[in-house]
Amino acid sequence: MKSILVLISNKYLAIVLVLFFIGFSNSVLSEESDEVAKGKDLFQSKGCVACHTIGGGKLSGPDLKGVTERREEEWLTKWIKSPDTMVFSDPIAKEMLAEYMVPMPNQGLSDEEVVEIISYLKFEDSKN
Numbered sequence: 001m002k003s004i005l006v007l008i009s010n011k012y013l014a015i016v017l018v019l020f021f022i023g024f025s026n027s028v029l030s031e032e033s034d035e036v037a038k039g040k041d042l043f044q045s046k047g048c049v050a051c052h053t054i055g056g057g058k059l060s061g062p063d064l065k066g067v068t069e070r071r072e073e074e075w076l077t078k079w080i081k082s083p084d085t086m087v088f089s090d091p092i093a094k095e096m097l098a099e100y101m102v103p104m105p106n107q108g109l110s111d112e113e114v115v116e117i118i119s120y121l122k123f124e125d126s127k128n
Contacts, residue, residue, distance in 0.1 A: 038113075039120025046107045048117075054124045060102045068122045076121070080114045082106060 043049065051061035068076065071092075079086055079093065083104035086093040097103055109117070 035116050035119040036123040039116035039118070039123075042109070042113055042117050043120055046109070051102070051104070054121070061100055061104065062096065064121060064124075066125055068118065068125045073118060076118055077114055079104075080107075080117055081109060081111070 055065040084106040
């Protein structure tokens with residue numbers, strides 16, 4: 001009888017934990033959705049769409065589909081924040097400049113805006 005009570009109480013505990021984590025993940029997702037929306041807005045308003053697509057092929061800059069899987073977040077952060085200085089020191093940035101012949105302009109983004117753009121790129125990369 002005691003083992004049945006323990007089993008039942010463990011089931012209830014498991015249900016409560018699942019419901020808690022579902023509620024927690026939904027609140028996190030809604031926060032991320034706001035960050036993603038801000039990143040998408042920045043991607044469009046700062047003119048990134050003039051040179052880049054996400055899954056639509058190359059323009060005067062590379063297609064960014066899968067960029068968060070190809071590049072580490074630290075590298076993307078530096079690149080989006082200061083592309084004008086990275087082309088002098090970073091081998092990947094030098095290769096891209098040689099391939100596309102157009103330097104990516106420094107958009108003067110804040111650290112928060114860079115995070116938002118990367119969140120948007122991650123969101124796009126998560127779509128299949």
